[in-house]
Amino acid sequence: MIEAPLGHPVSWFDESTAWSGYCQQVWARYSDPVLRALVGRLTGRQMRQDRTALLQAIAAAQTNPPLIDRCLRKVQPETILLLTWMARSRQPLWDCQLLLSVLAALGVSDGGWTIQEALEHGLIFPSWTQAADEPALTNPSVSNDTGRDGPVRDAAAAAWNGNRGNDSGLGGLAATETTPWLDVVSGIVRTVGLHPAVGERLRQQRLPLPCLSGLQTEPPNFFRSDGWDWPLRLAALWQRLRHQPIRLTQEGEFYKKDSQRLLADPLFSEGWQQGEGPVDGALLAVEAAWAAGLLHRDNDHLQAGRFPAYWRAGLPRLLVELFPRLMQVQKWDPLSGRRSSACAEPSMTASAGWLAMHLLAAAPSDAWIELTDLAAWLWEHHSPWNGLFDPSEMQAGGRNWLLRWFQAVPIPLQFADSWDGRVRLTPLGRWYFTGGSLGELPATQVFPQTLLVQPNAEVIAYRQGLTPSLVADLSAFACWKRIGPACVLELQEQTLCQALEADWSLPQIVQTLQRHASRPVPPTVVDLLERWSSKRQRLTVFPAAVVVEFACAADLETALAEGWIHWRLGERFGLTADGSEPDLRHFRLLANRDYETPPQACLQVGADGLTLEVDPISADLFVDLEVQRLAEPLPPAAPDGPRRYRLSAERLRRAAETQTLEALDAWLTVRSGVPLPPAARLLLLGPHWPAPRTQRLLVLRLANAEAADGLLQWPPTRSLIAERLGPTALAIAPEHLPALRAALAQIGITLIEDPPHQDQTP
Amino acid sequence: MTRPTGRLAVKLHRRVCVLMTDTAVTAEEVLARPRLAADIVGRLSPTVLLVRPGRWEAVVAELRKLGHAPRIISSGPPRPQG
Structure with missing residues (x-):
């Protein structure tokens, strides 16, 4: 699969200016010498201006028919063939391996050299896609960016030199220099592109394909699809992934759980117009939806994006946009289903498919071509394809492969008709391969009233009246339940909420149903929608608001x-x-605070250890809410003063029921820079400490600390001392006073005693 | 903050997750759910709750489990519309 360059055009029908802008971005990556050489070949002039002027000159040259025609005359016929193939396929972006495979089938043995010449003349450009910047969905082997992969480039350069001699002038190139064709050869860039304006110059060129003959008749019972099989399933898949994205492995593969979920969904296996759907249709649908730009990758998830603009046009335009995208899907085989990334020849299905379609385009418009004739040509010319089958079953195997492939891609997309084992292009297919303009696309009949809304909230959608825009709208607010001649959707609360989240309004949804319903929408259904919608009005979440x-x-x-x-x-x-x-x-901005960053200190603890003052500039919304768990509001000290709180025992203890002391300490440290002050600890922990008690003691004051040390050490007095209160103060019990007095007298010390005083305590 | 002359003086609180309810009773309902209350920092008003940074997706998922259909208003990139 081609990985779309992010934010850039991918379709042949996109605006030429968009392609020119993208090409300029690509060429801006070229090294200066390569860029100047390219300008010289493309314009025939040696320009000395700066790079901006060079880029503009290339962009102008690509949309200048005389210059392009002159440049085309200078290149080899094989290069013309390459460009003709890309132009007649109306597919601007091509996988290089796929191109090499096709060129080989068309008789070009050295496709690499052909791609190189086209690149060096600026007729095609390397496309640095999402795959070059991010892990690839389909090919993990793609490395990064534009050629910083020195060993790969060196090896590629050596191999290229070996194959081509030294005539390509590689000798003077540094390994880190961006050289477009070398990046392609080394696999760093897997995709090359053709500016549609250049391709338009080759529309009249013919491809060297045989004009196969077939029965030229107009049978009454041939099968032609209405074209809705794929658009409906892609819309349903978009809806499924909007509800539940798919997770991808590092290799870009699906997890088994997701594969099983999708494969078990009958929407993708049942209800195909021809009866039988493609093998692993759900997984093919994922690849197709990715190629169609309905999905986007977010890290390891594949999720619903927005419906591209071409879904707002008519069905024929939608089909011609989808066709080349489905044709490029690589990891799928019509007989065996999804193939892993590691399989050999991943582009085989796409290359065989494109060749088969070009063979039909080369045949007379009314000729029914036998599938066996197509298989025989592919068997002879497309070696990767014939490797699929044993030679003994070439005819049956090849025919069966083509039948299943036609039934999976071109027939449902209304690009091919089928009849009795034969196929031919439809008028839409012929329009595509003969280069018709968008104005020549067939107009579609419009039946605006194509829905039937039933009282049980089911919506019947008749296919003949559907438009891509209506399908996209229905997918936004109703769940696809069945796809068949008449499709069934269901209005569900979940899908309605998802639509409302995606900026739909309830009146818009009701109006859409009423505008397209063949009968009035039942009032019970409108009531139901209103009830579901009103539930949504109850709660509003702003994930990242600016308060x-x-x-x-x-x-x-x-x-x-x-x-x-x-x-x-x-x-x-x-x-x-x-x-x-x-x-x-x-407004005048005083301060701002980002809540994705850690909280800041914005509290000041007062000298009493209990008062907390909020700094109004650095405070955030949470601090007042947090502090009120521990403290009670105080009136401000001044009329315009900061908010104040006082830690209270009750709130501290209530907070401690749900938080540890360490958590409270940590919180206050973050918010104020200090842990809980002692006064707060007293309030919080006081009741848990042993009860304090009073005691009557006498204080013995000594002349110096030595005297206190001596009394504490001397055995006659040591037992009389209750506690040392300080360096020169000791406490003794009143009843030990006589014994102390006597002991001191023994060593000649007289104790001076205060006169006894009246005790005033009760 | 002092009263300005001319333009109004403001302080901006950026990237705050706010959960608004239609009534105070609905806010009480939300706070009565322990798994939700754990992610609510507090009430800015009777109908406005502040959600812990980085937890809004968990809150929305829990609300949906409870049968609510919260409206998500984001000023970021648009979601798939269809």
Whole structure:
């Protein structure tokens, strides 16, 4: 599969200016000498201007028919053949392996050299796609970016030199220099592109394919698809992945759980117009939806994107956009189903398919071509394809392979008719391969009333009245239940909510149903939708809002009255309608705070250890809520003073029921820079400590610390000392006073005693 | 913050996850669910709850499990519309 360059055109029918812009981005990666050489070959002039002028000159040359025609006259016929193939396929981006395979089938033995010449003349360009910048969905072997892969480039250069001699001028190239064709050869770039404006110059060229003959008749019972099989299933797959994205392995493969979920879904295996659907149809649908730009990759998940713009055009336009995308799908085989990335010749299905379609295009328009004739040509010319079958079953095997392939891709897309084992191009297919313009696409009949909304909330959709735009809309708000001649969808609460989340409104949904319903939408269904919708009005989540904090309530009132703020959040806080940043022309920014960053210190602890003061500039929304778990609000010290709180025993203890002391300490350390002060600890832990008690003791004051040490050490006095209170103060029990006095007298020390005083305590 | 002359002085709180409810009763319902309450930092007003940074997807998932269909208003890139 071609991986679409992100944000860039992929379709032949995209605007030429879009392609020119993308090409300029690609060429901007070229080294200066390569770029100047390319300009010289493409324009015939040696320009000395700066790179910007060179890029503009190349872009202008690509849309200048005389210059392109002159350049085409200078290249080899094989290069013309390569460009003709790309142009007549109306597919701008091509996998290089697929191109080499096709060129070999067309008789070009040295396809690499052909690609090189086209690149060196600026007729094609390397496409650095998503795969070059991110892990690939299909090919993990693709490395990074534009040629920083020195060993790969060196090896490729050596191999190229070996094959081609030294005439390509590789000798002077550094391994790190960006050389487009070398990046292609070394596998760093897997995709090359053709600017549609260049391709238009080759529309009239013919491919060297035989004009196969077949029965020229108009049978009454041949099969032609209505074209809806793939669009309906791609829309259903988009819806399934919107609800539940697919996870991918590192190799870009599906996990078994996702594969089984999709393969068990009858939408992808049942209801095909021809009866039998493709093998592993659900997995082919994923590849097709990815190629069609309905999905995008987010890391290791594949999820629903937006419906591309071409879904808003008519069905024929949708089909001609889908056809080349489905043709490029590589990891699928009509007989064996999904193939892994590691399989040999991954581009074989695509190359054989394109060749078969070009063979049909080369045949007379009314000739029914036998599948066995197509198989025989492929057997003879397309070696990777004939490796699929044993020679003894070449005819039956090849025919069966082609039958299943036609039934999977061109017939459902209304590019081929089938009749009795034969195929031919439909008018749409012929329009495509003969280079018709968009204005010549067949107009489709419009039946606006094609829905039937039933009281049980099921919606019957008749295929003949559907449009791609209606299918995309229905997929947004109703669940696909069955795809068949009449499709069944169901209005569900979940899909309705997803639609409302995607900016649909309930009136829009009801109007869509009413506009396309053949009978009025039952009132019970409208009531149901309203009830589901009203549930959604109950809760609104702003995942990353900008909350505006005003200095006072009056400022908030002013902002609300002026419409600068839409939502009121409390007394001083507001929000714009979508939670985005307000228009700062109306506001003076005092501070801002980002809540994805860690919290800041914004509290100051008072000297009493209990008062907390909030710094209004650095405070965030959470700090007041957090602090109120531990403290009670205090009136401000001054009218415009900061908010204050006081830690209270009750709140501290209540907080401690759900948080540990360490957590409280950590919180206050983050918010104020200090842990819980002792006063707060006393409030919190006091009741858990042993009860304090009073005791009557006498204080013995000594002249110096030596004297205190001596009394504590001397055995006659040591037992009389209750406690040392300080360096020169000891406590003794009143009843030990006589013994102490006597002991001191023995060593000639007189104890001076205060006169006894009256005890006033009860 | 002081009252300005001219433009209004404001402080911006960026990337805050806000859960708004239609009534205070709905907010109480949300807070009554332990798994939700654990991710709610607090109430800015009776109908406005603040969600812990980085937890909004878990909150939305839990609300959906409870049968709610929260409206998500994001100023980021658009979601698939169809």
